[in-house]
Amino acid sequence: MLGINVMWRDLRQGMLCLLLLCLIPAAQAVSPPAAVASQQAQKPADDAATHEPTVEEKKAAWLALATILENDESRQALIKQLRDAAASPAATDEPVLTPPNAAKKKEEKTVLESVTDITRQYGGQFAGSLTHLYHNIISAPHNAFNKATFFNALSHFSMLAVALFTFYWTIRTIAIPLYQRMGRWGRKKSNQPCSFLRLPLAIIGAFVIDLLLLALALFVGQMLSNNLNADNRTIAQQQGLFLNAFALVEFFKAVLRLIFCPRFPDLRPFAINDTRAHYWNTRLGWLxxxxGYGLMVVVPIVSNRVNEQTGALVNVVIxxxxxxxxxxxxxxxxRIIQRELNALAERSLSFFAxxxxxxxxxxxWVASAYFIVLFFFSIFDPGNSLKFMMSATLNSLIIIGLGAEVSGILTRWINKTITLSPELRRNYPELQNRVNGWIWFMLKAARILTVFAVLLLLLNAWHLFDLWYWLTAGAGERLVDVLIRVFMILLFSVVGWTLLASLIESRLSSDIHGRPMPSARTRTLLTLFRNALAVVISTITxxxxxxxxxxxxxxLLAGAGALGLAVSFGSQTLVKDIITGIFIQFENGMNTGDLVTIGPLTGTVERMSIRSVGVRQDTGAYHIIPWSSITTFANFVRGIGSFVANYDVDRSENSDSANAALRSAVDELMAREDIRDFIIGEPNFAGLVGLTERAFTVRVSITTQPLKQWTVRFALDELVKKHFDAAGIKAPRQTVQVVPPGGENNDAAASLPAPE
Incomplete structure (x- = not known):
């Protein structure tokens, strides 16, 4: 028999080493090169036997073994090989284990099959727990009841409980004046902006004092337990159960007092009346x-001192x-709590509402599910269910509280705006609005991420989701990495666009701050450049x-290239419009506000885009003219304006008198203050420039500022008429030639003045 044991021990050691060495290449999912394999095959047997796997080899072997055990087929194959190896005769050669094909992927399952597997798994666990509970109740052994031992333990247990509760009640009563003073201090001037932290500090301070009193009571309770256990190990264990339950239950009651604070309304963080606060604090405290004492004290004692059936029944009853x-x-x-929650929503911020x-x-429904889950947990795992539920509840309250605080801070920041200095606002007019817009967007995104993080932490607190594994080894690690990269890309894009757009808008700003007004050409080009820059940055981002x-x-890039090629063939006119418009702008041909003549149209330029120009006529008609249709145009605001005034005089008048009257009219025009500033230089008199059989023409040329030639011309016409009338200079009269019938004798024709 001893030889068989020694042989089996050697066989197990050999199989373990062989399994570790065989699983390493299986975990790598690739075969080693032939040269390496042949080299390993040529190693001496002694070296292979004395080879100690490295840490990396052990980790790889463990991973491969876990992968094999995870798959049903490979696990069954490994079990079969091990059974065959154990059943082999001693005289045969050492059995060789062939690692199953663990790298074989599982068949893809549908969503319905996955849901069915999960339901079957948890259903099986639930049924197994019920079966275990049934066997505990039916077939557990029965312990003999010892009356003397029971009453001895009960007396020592009761003395500890009474002494501990009395001490804890006494020290909490002594601390009542301290709580009252802290409440008055917290409420005093709490509405003032500089004192808004007084009340939260008072509430947190009261809770800390409550926990310190609980710690002191536990310390005293431990000392009492050391002196009141009669040197009996069983009594000491029972008193230890009581102290653990006391710590857990009283800590939960301290949390209830933090929320409801029935005896000190000044320290109550929520707007709850005294009656409702006392109602819920009392009932939740009793519950x-x-x-707590039932599951953590009564049930374990009954199970140990009586039997497990009775303990399980007591657990179910409680x-x-x-x-x-x-x-x-x-x-x-x-309905009462629903109305109170709706009233709280009316007083809260829209985000929390x-x-x-x-x-x-x-x-x-949430509260009902909580107690139903606690009921089943306490039945299946009486020792740990309450601790888990209390820990998960406390973690949930902390997570929700911190999440609400962070979300509240973000919400208050969202409603605020940043005010830049007057100098920055003067140099960059749109920078403040743009910065506030981006900050508003980032705070909104941060608030959404906060809500998402709170949900994940809540799932992790209730062990429904392994957050830390998800963040370090699962899809969460990749998600966080992607989110960080996306944030950095957006940050650089936003900063770049904000800086470039602010610089452009600084050049486009008007002269209301004492800076020179940019030219119309500069405004047009910078506007086009800003729009093009926005398109480029958005596309690249x-x-x-x-x-x-x-x-x-x-x-996408290939499709965009093909689409661009197709569009270019179908939109040649559009491309021509854009190119022509760009060159016209670079040549400073026209700008917004110019008076131009394009073909038969004369009007003011109101809008210029990359494809067309909008012209408004003096009749009010608005024309959109594509750049490609413009071959020539006239611009009336480039440099100067001028006009040539011709005045016809009757041939019978004296030319010198006519020229003198014209000069007198021009001199009076030059003397007018509202007209003189429009005239550049001196008028140019050409004298008599035309002669016909009925009239002669006198001319004067005047150079003016752009778009002022019509104003000067109209004023001059008025003055010329005035001076010509005063000098008695007449305009030419139209004559009619009368031809006698027959028309052969031209000498008989007579010229008569046209009737007036």
Missing amino acids: SGVI MGLMTGWALWLIFHNR LFIRAFAFVWH IMILLSEIGVNIAP
């Missing part, structure tokens, strides 16, 4: 006390009664973001 009472409290106060109203609609989140942008 937690009965459940939790059944408490669960029923909790459900009755929930549905009895369902949405969640509060949603919680008010389903709160009773979108492409990079799509690439970062895993979208293959190569087909």
Whole structure:
């Protein structure tokens, strides 16, 4: 028999080493090169036997073994090989284990099959727990009841409980004046801006004092337990159970006092009246006390001192009664709490109001599910269920509180704006609005991420989701990496666009701050450049973001190229418009506000885009003219304006008198203050420039500022008429030639003045 044991021990060691060495290449999912394999095959047997696997080899072997055990087929194959190896005769050669094909991928399952597998898994666990509970109740052994031992333990237990509760009640009573003073201090001037932290500090300070008193009571309770256990190990264990339950239950009651604070309204963080606060604090306190002491003290003692059947029955009775009472409290106060939550939503910020109203609609179902889950946990795992539920509840409250605080801070920051210095606002007019817009967007995104993080932390607190594994080894690590890269890309794009757009808008700003007005050409070019820059930055950013989140942008780029080629053939006129418009702008041909003549149209330029120009005629008609249709145009505001005034005089008048009257009219025009500033230089008199059989023409040329030639011309015409009338200079009269019938004798024709 000893030889068989030694042989089996050697066989197990050999199989373990062989399994570790065989699993390493299987975990790598690739075969080693032939040269390396042949070299390993040529090693001496002694070296292979004495080879100690490295840490990396061990880790790889463990990973491969876990992969094999995870797969049903490979696990069954390994078990079969091990059984065959154990059943082999001693005289045969050492058995060789062939690692199963663990790298074989599982067959893809549909969503319905995955849901069915999960349901079967948890259903099987639930059925197994019920079966285990049934066997505990039916077939557990029965312990003999010792009356003397029971009453001895009960007396020592009772003395500890009475002494501990008396001491804890005494020190909390002594601390009442301190709580009252802290409440008055917190409420005093709490509405003033500089004192808004007084009340939160007072509430947190009261809670810390409550925990310190609990710690002192536990310390005293431990000392009392050391002196009141009669040197009996069983009594000491029972008293230890009581102290653990006391710590857990009283800590939960301290949290309830933090929330409701029934005896000190000044330290109450929520707007709850005294009656409701006392109602819920009392009932939740009794509920937690009965459940805590029942599961953590009564049930273990009954199970150990009587039998497990009785302990399980006591557990079911206690939790059944408490669960029923909790459900009755929930549905009895369902509408009252719903109204109070809706009233709280009316007083809250709009962001929190949405969640509060949603919680008010389903709160009773959430609370019912909480106590039902606690009921089943306490049945299947009485020793750890309450600790888990209390820990998960406390973590949930902390997570929700911190999340609400962070979200509240972000919400208050969202409603605020940043005010830049007057100098920055003067140099960069749109910078403040743009910065506030981006900050508003980032705060909104941060608030959404906060809500998402709170949900993940809540799932992790209830062990429904392994957050830390997801962040370090699962898809969460890749998601966080992608989010960081996306944030950095957006940050650089936003900063670059903000700086460049601010610089452009600084050049486009008007002269209301004492800076010179940019020319119309500069405004047009900078506006076009800003629009083009926005399109380029947006396109590049979108492409990079799509690439970062895993979208293959190569087909997009190829498709965009093909689409651009197709569009270029179908939009030649559009391309021609754009190119012509760019060159006209660079040549400073026209700008917004110029008076131009384009073909038969004369009007003012109101709008210029990259494709067309908009012209408004003096009749009010608005024309959109594509750049490509403009071959020639006239601009009346380039440099100067001028006009040539010709005046016809009757041939019978004296030319010198006519020229003198014209000069007198021009001199009077030059003397007018409202006209003189429009005239550049001196008028140019050409004298007599035309002669006909009925009249002669005198001329004067005047150079003016752009678009002022018509104003000067109209004023001159008025003055010329005035001076010609005063000098008696007449305009030419139209004559009619009368031809006698027949028309042969031209000498008989007579010229008569036309009738007036």
